Amino acid sequence: xxxxxxxPLPVTVLDKGNGFAIAVIDYGLEHNLIWVTALDxxxxxxxxxxxxxxxxxxxxxxxxxxxxxxxxxxxxxxx
Numbered sequence: 637x638x639x640x641x642x643x644p645l646p647v648t649v650l651d652k653g654n655g656f657a658i659a660v661i662d663y664g665l666e667h668n669l670i671w672v673t674a675l676d677x678x679x680x681x682x683x684x685x686x687x688x689x690x691x692x693x694x695x696x697x698x699x700x701x702x703x704x705x706x707x708x709x710x711x712x713x714x715x
Contacts, residue, residue, distance in 0.1 A: 637662045644674075646692040649684045653677050654692060 644656035652675055659672040661683065668686040675682060693700050 646694075647671065647673060648690045648692055649673055649675070649682055650688045650690070652680075652682055652684070652688075655682075657689070 639660045639662070641657055641659055644658045646654070647657045648654050649671070652673075654677075655673045655675040657671045657673045661670040661672065663670070670683045670685060671689045673682050673684055673689070674680075691699060
C-alpha cells in the first residue's frame with residue numbers, strides 16, 4: 637500500500653539528514669514501513685526503512701532530539 641502524507645512530516649533519516657516524508661509504503665507484515673523522504677540539503681528523494689527514520693524535534697509538542705543521536709556529519713541533530 638502506498639499512502640501519500642498530507643501534510644508531509646518533518647523527519648530525520650539517519651546518515652542522510654533532515655527532510656520531509658511525503659509518503660509511506662507498506663509492503664505488509666514481514667517488512668518495515670518505507671518512508672519516501674525528500675531531503676532538505678540535497679533535494680534527493682530516499683526510500684528509508686522505518687528503523688532509520690526519526691521525527692524531528694518539536695519543542696511545542698514536547699518532542700526533543702536524543703542527545704546521543706548524531707547526523708551523518710557527526711554533529712548532534714538540531715532540536
